[in-house]
Amino acid sequence: xxxxxxxxxxxxxxxxxxxxxxxxxxxxxxxxxxxxxxxxxxxxxxxxxxxxxxxxxxxxxxxxxxxxxxxxxxxxxxxxxxxxxxxxxxxxxxxxxxxxxxxxxxxxxxxxxxxxxxxxxxxxxxxxxxxxxxxxxxxxxxxxxxxxxxxxxxxxxxxxxxxxxxxxxxxxxxxxxxxxxxxxxxxxxxxxxxxxxxxxxxxxxxxxxxxxxxxxxxxxxxxxxxxxxxxxxxxxxxxxxxxxxxxxxxxxx
Numbered sequence: 001x002x003x004x005x006x007x008x009x010x011x012x013x014x015x016x017x018x019x020x021x022x023x024x025x026x027x028x029x030x031x032x033x034x035x036x037x038x039x040x041x042x043x044x045x046x047x048x049x050x051x052x053x054x055x056x057x058x059x060x061x062x063x064x065x066x067x068x069x070x071x072x073x074x075x076x077x078x079x080x081x082x083x084x085x086x087x088x089x090x091x092x093x094x095x096x097x098x099x100x101x102x103x104x105x106x107x108x109x110x111x112x113x114x115x116x117x118x119x120x121x122x123x124x125x126x127x128x129x130x131x132x133x134x135x136x137x138x139x140x141x142x143x144x145x146x147x148x149x150x151x152x153x154x155x156x157x158x159x160x161x162x163x164x165x166x167x168x169x170x171x172x173x174x175x176x177x178x179x180x181x182x183x184x185x186x187x188x189x190x191x192x193x194x195x196x197x198x199x200x201x202x203x204x205x206x207x208x209x210x211x212x213x214x215x216x217x218x219x220x221x222x223x224x225x226x227x228x229x230x231x232x233x234x235x236x237x238x239x240x241x242x243x244x245x246x247x248x249x250x251x252x253x
Contacts, residue, residue, distance in 0.1 A: 042248025057237025064199030090154035117247030126167025131231035
């Protein structure tokens with residue numbers, strides 16, 4: 001490339017603390033990346049195993065939420081006086097709402113321009129609202145009427161889907177930008193799949209296990225404890241990905 005076109009890019013990368021580029025403008029792994037202190041996305045470099053584990057942590061929660069909701073949350077709400085017809089209405093509404101917000105959030109994150117990239121602002125802020133809406137969703141007013149509890153379910157369910165979209169869509173977008181090498185990308189995806197199955201297994205069994213006689217937790221408290229550990233893992237994973245993964249250079253231009 002002409003030097004006049006390459007020089008501004010080199011200066012931009014140096015100012016942002018990003019890795020160096022070669023004479024052709026290709027990103028080169030720096031000393032820190034070679035030591036495994038961070039991972040530069042958008043290259044063919046192998047991702048350190050510990051970063052693969054961190055990046056997979058949000059998937060432990062994301063997929064499990066839908067299974068836990070179907071297996072435990074609906075049963076819990078029905079048990080405290082909410083009509084199944086009301087639950088079905090809000091679930092259908094939430095799914096329809098999610099179908100509209102996903103592509104819109106994809107457009108937002110693709111067109112975000114910050115000094116830290118397109119995805120990281122949402123990976124940093126998203127887990128806070130995501131976790132808050134999950135915990136609110138499983139903490140309905142116990143002394144309310146059936147209609148009040150159903151309304152609580154509907155509002156918090158819609159809020160959860162909105163916050164899930166705001167955080168998880170940028171996460172998935174970054175997932176497909178991580179590596180240009182097919183084999184390494186497959187290895188990264190394998191970690192996320194394993195995390196998903198682990199989360200689903202724990203999510204299905206943990207509420208019932210905590211409610212056993214020898215532990216004696218109230219079903220509602222057991223559900224809250226289950227969701228709380230999912231929120232912790234999700235938040236640590238998203239923040240870890242933001243801290244230890246540098247976005248592709250093009251996403252900062």
